[in-house]
Amino acid sequence: KHHCPFAIPPSQLLTWPLNHNLPLHLEASNFLPKPSAEWLRQTGLKAKKLSLYQVLAPNAFSPQEAFIPILRKTVSSTLHQRAMMQFEWHDGSVKNVHVDPALLYRYQKQLGQAVRTFEHRVDWLSTDSRKIWGTLCEKRVVLLVDISVSNSMHIAHIQHAVRLILEQQMTNKHRFNLIAFGSDVEQYQPQLVSPTPDHLQDAWRWVLGLQYGGSRNLMAAFKRAIECEVPEVQEPCGVYLFTSGLPDQEKDVLGAYVAEVTSGHDLPLHVCLFQIGDFGLDSPVPVRYASPSETASELRSLARWGRGRFHWCQDTVGTDRENRELGSNSCRDFFLNESYFFVQCTMLVESLKGRSRRHADGLLQWGDEEKTLVRERQRPLKLPGPKPTALTLARMVGHF
Template sequence: RNKLSLSQILSQIGFQHRKDYVTTLGKLVASRYADGLFPQYKRAQDGSVYNLTAKKELILHFVDCLMGAIELYKQRMEWLTSESRQIFGVIQEQCIVIVLDFGTAAPTEFDLCRDALSMVLVEQVTQVAQFNLIRAAQNLMKWQQKSTPVSEHTVKSAVTWLWKLDHMTAASHINSAEALLEAMSDEAVEAVYYFAVGDVPVDTKQLLLEKVSDGPCPVNTVSFNAREDETIIFLKDLSRLGKGSQHKLKQVFIVLLCTLVISTGTSKGSRKLMWCYPSGLVVWKSSSVPCSLASIWYGWWKWIYSTWLVGYFILGISHVVRISLH
């Protein structure tokens, strides 16, 4: 990305065609001494004209640099949108609690949720310092009483605990709020991840908004297979309210996920978790600093698109220079 923006490249391969104010004419007039001497490029953004003086070798050098940069960003995008990062984005906090609210998940969906959470634990939680798991239920269930240091043993223990959980019917509307409050009560926690499966009941929504609004740490929300648009809107509002007063940057990440179960064999238990983004995917963020997957994704594609335009321009200029050299 070093000196590869359009303005930076133009300043290195030519100079701006200047205008000056002529008093007798009462208007800006461009100089004409360079007309016909150099290939020219007019910027669409502001209409400024550049006289291009670079040699063919320099033009081709920038083409190679731009193509290399685009390839690096493509690789980065593939990484950011693969595996567990599709579910939780990139977990950046060093001490987190994941609150599990399985809602009215069917048995097969319950297993898919545990597949997804196991993936997050193995791929991302192993990279943080401390973590804990809390399940919203009639009788609140905690993997550990407080956030626990990450190690190979503790992550395996958490995965085992996760798969020993029983499938239950929907909990009371107060249980989700109790689980979030319990997660935020740990003073070491930097952020809470609220993993909500399906739709959030109406009587639960207002209670969650009230309890989270004065929370001491950010609440990131992940929506798994919500059926109603109102659920996504609610989780967006919940994340905006769930901001810690001692944190300057509050990351909000809401993702609507599609799941697909495919047969991988003849046995009934054979299944594979597949992820895809549904049409109309909506991702919200409240921070102006692009750190979550949603914002990084948008930033990468915006940069790649602008870089492609610059590359297209450079290729066009190289063609003009090639013609002028011949």
Template sequence: MVLVEQVIQISRFNLIRAAQDLMKWQQKCTPVSEHTVKSAVTWLWKLDHMTAVSHTSSAEALLEAMGDEAVEAVYYFAVGDVPVDTKQLLLEKVSDGSCPVNTVSFNAREDETIIFLKELSRLTSGRFHAFAEKKNCRDATGPALKYEEDRKRLTALNSGKVKGQMPQVAGVCEDVFLIWKELEEARSTVRQVQEMLSESDQSASQEANKGDHPLSKDITDKYLTSEKWLQKYGLKAQKLTLYEALADSVFRHVDGPVDIKTKPEDECSQTDAETKRKIIHARYCDKFVHTLWKDGSVVHVYVTTEKYKQYEKKMRTALRQMEERIKWLQQGSRGLFGNVFEDDVYILIDTSQSMNNKLPLVKEKIFQLMQEQLRHKKRFNFVKFSAQAVAWQEKLVEVNEENLQDAWLWIKGLEVGSSTNTLKALQMALADTDTQAIYLLTDGRPDQVFQNEKTENAEKRCQN
């Protein structure tokens, strides 16, 4: 897909397979044409998918790519998780390379792999992307597809469901990634509690009460950052982490009598259950589940059926809240822009030649942004940029129906230009002293160079 949609827009390219013996499509970077792209696709489908790989293969492939003087950037496509020895070698050999290394993670299962690939791209001034496999994909060992069939099938995959655990935008959209991480922790905690209950021979409810509903929330909570949302609805906020959930259900091993807290069957009644605790001698501790506690010590666990049911109900509610949050974050304009939190914003739109096929989609998403988010802000402005940058208005303007309508007519009339003067667009937005945030829509890096102290400072301010 990247070959037929993006590589076709650049000047030259090459492909290298990181295997025991490096496999290169061409000896050097080759000019892009319809013929060379077709040839590259055919070469890819004919590769032997069982070729042996050593821990040095990836580093050797990257060094080989960087050795081509015509190369301006390298894309390192990592399937699954990266071995520890390979990580170390890549950091030693590649981190100070001659060009950016953009890392792409496919179906990574370990957080360490994502963290490493992000760090590698940062050290080499590159970018990081992550995505997961989708269902109903063709068998990788099947016959090679024809060029047009390949393109149609790859495009059709967009409607499939993600097979891996990580959301499609995880690692790219940090707002979604934070919620996903919390969701994974919640699922892990539920599994651990269920295992403990099973080991202690206690019967537990396995079905959620269908009458349960998520906790009521003020609609404005949706517009919090994910970090603040988790502070209010995350596992720690609701005291559902493993250690908090089991705090009153664990006891340490000692050589003597041990107290176990027990609650009365009717919690509404006044009893002395807290003062007259059940006493069990330590020699019976091996009858209870053992687990590691947060301080590294081993503790014994006793979970009653009643406590588990209460915990399960709260945890399922929390899980539904997080799943709904992720779904909401990926809907409409938020799928592209995320949550727009600031009140005074600039939207910068790349209208260079490479945006020719993407501009209709961009216009659609901007319309959604105006309807769903901008109308609730205070002030806004748009800037289009190709070889030159042109603003819709000189300064930020008030959000009202008349301005929104006028801005939409301006957006509808956008047409593609030539090169990509990103810096000029950023300077225009930063020149407005009331600007609180800038949202930059572009499909590539700038192709116009400015070398003076003033513009360098503008770039740094934008990055910060």
């Protein structure tokens, strides 16, 4: 047996991304991104007036009933068989809708363009730092990074995530700061600083020197973030928590504190859950352990109490991730509405075509019968054959 004279730290056995320790490659960003909820309010189907009901509303009429004195009875409105269809409205009522195939064809093309815009947004959110952190929408940002002992075997992934956010989404901010927390709390600067190239490079070197250990004392880290925030500045300051598990504090205690603090400050708390998989036999056991779904549920509630957004990714390097930025309800509602509107458009046009076709067939059949009658009326009558001349009564008497 051979005895190793020195122990190799587990972190030295990790696989590090290429050029991990090199200086940051800063990317210029010339616009401030919007939260997806706000983006949908400005770019969604209703905002663009692409709801099928908005398109059909000018040509939709409610069925009417009125008493006609001259007829002495109640008369109901009827459909124009060649151009109108009955259509169920969003409130459950039935409307008589004038179907314009050209209008509905243009509408279907606009729906296709809206889908491509939405898909482009989803692809953009699923790349680089946005698939890990989501979008940083505030002009002042504080990053809370979980460096507990539970993450000691995932240093490479966490540092890579911080590197991406510093390179890609921090250059257009007004102020920023970094706070790392385990059992104790460390911060890059006592106050928020401007994201100059020197400050960003210095912050990256500070991240590389962090030592991982302890539990997850999130309440102390959040208190430190409040101290960094300058109340006199009338700008929102977004706090972005990057963690892989539950904090030390109980859900109700921490949630009540976060809700109280964020209600008096423009300081939303956004939660970015980094899913690192199940703990192995050699992995440190966290103070509070829960299943991935239970962890996500509690942290989602924490983001709701903090008036922020919840983002969940499963790996910062691989492609197996779950982008929660748009929200499952928004994605589902958008595509369900788009599919429903497209199908209803097609059904309206096809129903009108079928009715027109039946009407044309009836006209053709009626026309054929009328032409047969006309031909029979216009056909010359046959003259009767010659008959022998009959003698009159006088000639018959004279003959005898």
